[in-house]
Amino acid sequence: MSDTYTLHVAGLTRELPICKVNDHLDIAAFIMFSDVELTVACAKALLEKCPEFDVILTAEAKGIPLAYEMSRQSGKQWIPARKGVKAYMQDPVVVEDQSITTAGKQTLVIDRKDLDYMNGKRILVVDDVISTGGSLHALDALAERSSGIIVGQAAVLAEGDAAQRTDIIFLEPLPLFVH
Template sequence: MLRARGALDKLVVDVQDFPTPGVVFKDITPVLADHAAFEAVVVALAQAGRDADGRPVVDKVVGMEARGFILAAPVALALGAGFVPVRKAGKLPRGAHAESFALEYGEATLELHHDAVAPGDRVLLVDDVLATGGTAAATRRLVETCGGIVTGLAVLMEIAFLEGRGLVSDLPCTALLTI
């Protein structure tokens, strides 16, 4: 995890006033472009889906649109688990559950295919940032609506002052970098 943290400290770029004035966007594209950094991040995030002996303990890894997809898919491969995308409203081609929530700079709705998670599936949620917690909490509700069991949340970074961990406080949460 230290290797991943060092890469994040060095490569994440702050972008002022994006997507709206007053927001400092954390651009992770330099991390993704650096093979060693990206690999370190995937390995560190995948640890959240392993037991103390290093064995995978999840059936599915759920990634939230859009940057969560980039991280969750290779984490799922590392764990030998399936990858499930949670999409913005209207992006899925078949029947889906929907959940609306507040963001740090607006509102959004996420959707998950009805059959994406089977009852009893153990699920790790993966995203790039834990901010207000709305995305993670909405995704958790979607997984639970399907009958899945959310075992944890793993994020690249947590913006602590927004107190998002409070919305998912009963879940084990792994943040590679807390700011």
């Protein structure tokens, strides 16, 4: 097997390193951090596919560059769900999820004031890659603690079986490498 996977997305091409998850599974590592050109292009392409929304909700950390850029381009607010309770949070709301790239359970936390901000708003849930859907499920659970309505779930890539889902918005599929 090759050491990289060639990805074509949003008019750009990137070579993604192939990384071992376990003895039976490898993934192509998609990292937007520090790739400004890729982040800007993917945000623009995703915004063209997304329904009208008022606020973006994403998970720390890999979804942050994309959510920020989508926010900047759309002029809409974005809110990050943090990986743990922070000292500045007055009334943290916590959910747990399981992610393919995180060993064990992952905690996502949002402050009550951010949930209050989402009340009555159209919420777009955003992540860099959707694979098992664990992070999306946790973000949805947080959003559902507000009176806002989730209008879409979007990602740059849908990995493995996620590419067959009809309830998500994504730019390109990303294969899993099973052996």
